Amino acid sequence: MTALTGPLLTLLLGHLDRRMAARTSAEGLSAEIAKESIRAELAARAQARAVLIAEQGHFLSAARLGRLLFVVPLGVWWAAVIADSIFAFSFDIAALPSPLDDWAGGILLSLFLVDGVQGSLRAARARRRDGG
Numbered sequence: 732m733t734a735l736t737g738p739l740l741t742l743l744l745g746h747l748d749r750r751m752a753a754r755t756s757a758e759g760l761s762a763e764i765a766k767e768s769i770r771a772e773l774a775a776r777a778q779a780r781a782v783l784i785a786e787q788g789h790f791l792s793a794a795r796l797g798r799l800l801f802v803v804p805l806g807v808w809w810a811a812v813i814a815d816s817i818f819a820f821s822f823d824i825a826a827l828p829s830p831l832d833d834w835a836g837g838i839l840l841s842l843f844l845v846d847g848v849q850g851s852l853r854a855a856r857a858r859r860r861d862g863g
Contacts, residue, residue, distance in 0.1 A: 811824050
């Protein structure tokens, strides 16, 4: 009986070793893929930041034109809604269709909340830098 269990145990242990090596290799490959994905994301963000920095100071930058293309029509629409609400004009102002209604809220939030916070942070840093 012992003569049979020796080779059988050797085969079983060999199989378990190969299985563990394959699992370790697969986990290592998954970790490497995750690292490469993170590196690619960081590189993309660095490129986007470089574009934003390069466009600063240019009136007709892509970011500024993009904002104007969305903000100006929404501003006109909101002004019309407000004027009609206050003065009871006979305007027949349509509601924004979905998903534009959600986008309008996001744009408004971005303009007044995010940009406002960024401006406040810049002003605080400038005061700190100037010793004020």
